Amino acid sequence: MPKLDFSAYETKGFYDEMFDENNNVRPNYKLFLERLQKMSPKKLSTLQHSTDRAQLSLGMTFNVYDDNQGVERILHLDIIPRIIDNKEWTHLERGLQQRIKALNLFIQDIYNDQKVLKDKIIPKEMIFSGISYLKELEGFKPPKDIWCHITGSDLIKGGDGQYYVLEDNLRCPSGVSYMLENREILKRTFPELFEKLGVKSVYDYTHILRDTLESLTDAENPTVVVLTPGIYNSAYFEHSYLAQQMGAELVEGKDLIVQNEIVYIITTNGLKRVDVIYRRVDDEFIDPLAFNKKSVLGTPGLFNAYLKGNVVLVNAPGTGVVDDKAVYAYIPRIIKYYLGEDMILPNVKTYICDEEQDRKYVLENIHNLVVKQTDASGGYGMLVGPKSTKKEQQEFIEKIKHNPRNYIAQPMINLSRVPTITDENTIEGRHVDLRPYALYGDDIKIIPGALTRVALKKGSIVVNSSQGGGSKDTWVLNY
Numbered sequence: 001m002p003k004l005d006f007s008a009y010e011t012k013g014f015y016d017e018m019f020d021e022n023n024n025v026r027p028n029y030k031l032f033l034e035r036l037q038k039m040s041p042k043k044l045s046t047l048q049h050s051t052d053r054a055q056l057s058l059g060m061t062f063n064v065y066d067d068n069q070g071v072e073r074i075l076h077l078d079i080i081p082r083i084i085d086n087k088e089w090t091h092l093e094r095g096l097q098q099r100i101k102a103l104n105l106f107i108q109d110i111y112n113d114q115k116v117l118k119d120k121i122i123p124k125e126m127i128f129s130g131i132s133y134l135k136e137l138e139g140f141k142p143p144k145d146i147w148c149h150i151t152g153s154d155l156i157k158g159g160d161g162q163y164y165v166l167e168d169n170l171r172c173p174s175g176v177s178y179m180l181e182n183r184e185i186l187k188r189t190f191p192e193l194f195e196k197l198g199v200k201s202v203y204d205y206t207h208i209l210r211d212t213l214e215s216l217t218d219a220e221n222p223t224v225v226v227l228t229p230g231i232y233n234s235a236y237f238e239h240s241y242l243a244q245q246m247g248a249e250l251v252e253g254k255d256l257i258v259q260n261e262i263v264y265i266i267t268t269n270g271l272k273r274v275d276v277i278y279r280r281v282d283d284e285f286i287d288p289l290a291f292n293k294k295s296v297l298g299t300p301g302l303f304n305a306y307l308k309g310n311v312v313l314v315n316a317p318g319t320g321v322v323d324d325k326a327v328y329a330y331i332p333r334i335i336k337y338y339l340g341e342d343m344i345l346p347n348v349k350t351y352i353c354d355e356e357q358d359r360k361y362v363l364e365n366i367h368n369l370v371v372k373q374t375d376a377s378g379g380y381g382m383l384v385g386p387k388s389t390k391k392e393q394q395e396f397i398e399k400i401k402h403n404p405r406n407y408i409a410q411p412m413i414n415l416s417r418v419p420t421i422t423d424e425n426t427i428e429g430r431h432v433d434l435r436p437y438a439l440y441g442d443d444i445k446i447i448p449g450a451l452t453r454v455a456l457k458k459g460s461i462v463v464n465s466s467q468g469g470g471s472k473d474t475w476v477l478n479y
Helices: 027-036 041-058 086-110 124-128 178-191 193-197 205-214 237-247 304-306 332-339 356-364 390-402
Strands: 077-085 154-157 165-169 226-227 249-251 254-261 261-266 270-273 276-278 312-314 369-373 382-385 407-410 418-423 428-439 445-456 470-476
Touching: 027 418, 041 178, 041 418, 077 086, 077 178, 077 418, 077 445, 086 165, 086 332, 086 356, 086 428, 086 445, 165 390, 178 193, 178 205, 178 237, 178 445, 178 470, 205 226, 205 237, 205 276, 205 428, 205 445, 226 237, 237 249, 249 276, 261 304, 304 312, 332 407, 356 390, 356 407, 382 390, 390 407, 418 445
Parallel strands: 077 470, 226 249, 226 276, 276 312
Antiparallel strands: 154 165, 154 428, 254 261, 261 270, 369 382, 369 407, 418 428, 428 445, 445 470
């Protein structure tokens, strides 16, 4: 029976995670490639189909809101992992810890002394015009002065082999359940390799998460709940998974009640006080009395109970001020301002359309740039200039002229690639990004693994699941 042959594999000028430019295997992939080369294409295909079935049986599905068919999909897991050596991971860890520490100080400052605005490090108009800035939090400090308890920043590796931070996700970062379940599936797929390679474990993420949540309150034996929008939310699998793994109650807004500025969960035995809420509901929907009056996802009075210090919300409301893609451009200055350090993990060069000189450049070079809506996510509100039509470019030009504050642009970076199994059961390079997860309690802990998202469509750089992307397990080695 023929074995897998990588002699015809093409890197095509991109940075490939498994092979260098001369098609020599990189050291971190050597043992894994030896394992693959002992396997037949049919065996590999069988393993991939078994993985797809395992995902369905585990309920690892999500909904796409604009899918008229309303079909639940799996986040396709490609069984060829992304493998990162210890030295590279240590660099990422240091860079993320630095970034999160600075961003937390920035959020604290923005809602209190506003020194960063007074010193004109960042334009105050940019902060106050953002939809995620909550004036109601001015003068407020959360427990232990921590705002961003859970972070999932998106990183990419360019053609130069350098990691860049593409964007930050501090509101309700998702995807960690897929990282954990992907690992369980791959351990069954390649059991002997985990021991041989010394792959670092991600198993204790939910234990660390629970400890982090409990560390934010002084209550003894605190009651922790996960607040979900409900079964129709695209990330409901993750909400229920994390609640189950942490031993926490999974609740909707209607399951909670506020009395005398204290939050309770309604149980069959009466009311039970809630101390910490890991909420997966956006700011504007958490409390109809404070924000969106039409919201049926939140709990009336919840925000005021939070302001009074009677319950902890994770992540803290207002953290979305950092997720704004226009603020992202100022993060190198923010790190320097608060920490007196140069950033370890660089940003991608960013043009702010609200600034006249940048806007002029973007409008003249839109065909070469990636344009993003500052308050959008999931791959929506985006134009990939080099792959767009003249009509699409003109539409974005008009959008930028109409509301420049709402757009930024970046040069198109050729994301690194990892060998991936195609629909034709061949192996080709596909572009990937990386979403590590950080937990901020007594200190900042970066889980030694990540969700690698992969653009399954040939030539695509859009990795988002809502746009047809898939995932890979991320193996961090001990050496």
